[in-house]
Amino acid sequence: MLEIQHVSLTFGQGTINEKQALKNVSFTLKDGDFVTVIGSNGSGKSTLLNSISGVYEMDCGRIFLDDVDISFWPEYKRSRFVGRVFQDPLLGTAYAMTIEENLAMALMKGQQHGLQPGISSKESAYLKEQLSRLDLGLEDRMKDKVGLLSGGQRQALTLLMATLVMPKVLLLDEHTAALDPASARKVMELTREIVGKNQLTTLMVTHNMQQALSYGNRTIMMNEGGIILDLEGEERQNMTVEGLVELFNQKNQGEKLENDRMLLQL
Ligand SMILES: Nc1ncnc2c1ncn2[C@@H]1O[C@H](COP(=O)(O)OP(=O)(O)O)[C@@H](O)[C@H]1O
Numbered sequence: 001m002l003e004i005q006h007v008s009l010t011f012g013q014g015t016i017n018e019k020q021a022l023k024n025v026s027f028t029l030k031d032g033d034f035v036t037v038i039g040s041n042g043s044g045k046s047t048l049l050n051s052i053s054g055v056y057e058m059d060c061g062r063i064f065l066d067d068v069d070i071s072f073w074p075e076y077k078r079s080r081f082v083g084r085v086f087q088d089p090l091l092g093t094a095y096a097m098t099i100e101e102n103l104a105m106a107l108m109k110g111q112q113h114g115l116q117p118g119i120s121s122k123e124s125a126y127l128k129e130q131l132s133r134l135d136l137g138l139e140d141r142m143k144d145k146v147g148l149l150s151g152g153q154r155q156a157l158t159l160l161m162a163t164l165v166m167p168k169v170l171l172l173d174e175h176t177a178a179l180d181p182a183s184a185r186k187v188m189e190l191t192r193e194i195v196g197k198n199q200l201t202t203l204m205v206t207h208n209m210q211q212a213l214s215y216g217n218r219t220i221m222m223n224e225g226g227i228i229l230d231l232e233g234e235e236r237q238n239m240t241v242e243g244l245v246e247l248f249n250q251k252n253q254g255e256k257l258e259n260d261r262m263l264l265q266l
């Protein structure tokens, strides 16, 4: 269970560029919740995910993971429990290392000691088997450098790496936005499969309203650093993309209608 309590976060405090990116955000994810997150550009979605993974220090507030207060844990310590896939396919993997080495690193995340020289044949066989689950033929390219892979292949690999040692929470930040449509579909399929099979507690930011409603069991809408809508159950089941846009505009008194219509990709 992930509990976010009254989290605020300001960039450039005391400078001319001061920006409060999160304003008193609170919500709780139950185990197995798959929550989609939508909102216009700059509404604080990435900052929310980054504050959960410990990239930025919060002004105030608390974050609990399974009742443990991780608010002051450094990023590396949280990474054992928080899996992440970013928008940029270049960020999740090490391009100069082989597929196998990348996977081995992800596997070692769960262990106490640091990098071990070499990968045992048993480990190698296990990693190959895991890789074959992606159904991309990468299991025959274990010794290839990751830099040779396409964006879609890299994102699929990053997703596998993020879940090779099961995290307590998986954070996906527009992880298919930079991919061509076919690769995006494939990575979304894998996402549904991996999250579903493992009942992973997941937060997925998406620009696609249809995706926001068709994936997961709950949808959060952010605006100007706060959560302005939290939909689940029947209300969500009956929601349409048009209805979502309507709600968004209501909450914003129609101020940024055209702009936000575009940004929300209707
Ligand atoms: N590292 C940073 N330094 C300064 N300002 C930032 C930084 N990251 C984000 N911001 C600002 O915080 C606000 C929220 O950004 P972000 O969380 O990236 O929005 P979203 O992901 O919803 O598009 C924006 O105004 C953005 O410009």
Ligand SMILES: [Mg+2]
Pocket (backbone or CB within 6 Å): 045, 046, 047, 173
């Ligand atoms: Mg973002």
